[in-house]
Amino acid sequence: MSGNSSEGGFSNLKKLTAAFRNSSELTLKEKVLLRVGEETEAVLCTRSPVFAKMFENDMKELKENMVAVEDIKMPVLKALVSFLYTGKLPNYNFDFLCDLYYASDKYDIPELRQVCIDLLLPNILLENIFRALKLAFLHNIERFTVMTLMAANIGTLVSTNAWTNLITDEPEIAVEVLNFFDF
Secondary structure: OOOOOHHHHHHHHHHHHHHHHHOOHHHHHOEEEEEEOOEEEEEEHHHOHHHHHHOOOOOHHHHHOEEEOOOOOHHHHHHHHHHHHHOOOOOOOHHHHHHHHHHHHHOOOHHHHHHHHHHHHHHOOOOOHHHHHHHHHHOOOOOHHHHHHHHOOHHHHOOOHHHHHHHHHOHHHHHHHHHHOOO
């Protein structure tokens, strides 16, 4: 499910309408500008509880009406904003979807998180399984699916440079994997 179905789009439209109805007058009239480097993208903060919170208090973002985003690339941010307004998500590659999942988690957009998971799971391959594993652990996504996919190839996987990098970069995750497989 990519969020492109008419049922998914209709559901998102209903949620957008409800968000507008339930918003305070301040967040309804305010568009927030998201800045990545020199580029900006506008989004109504009613679609993300995280954005809305930034504008409830006397925070810097309220005064400047801008949020500097330093950990998300602009194409990912544009895809997030597009999804907020349309409920649709074009076909993206695995790495882009991982980045988009991170953004949807950071800004608390559960519908987008679920669409990303639905698109990521069937595309886990040996080449990207460690990225999927890190994503699952760092964002508390159901790990069993990734671990099950690893099970058939664990002997091969633990002899790769990616495994060595995982041990070095994310030792807690490596220990969890070893415990899961009773190494």
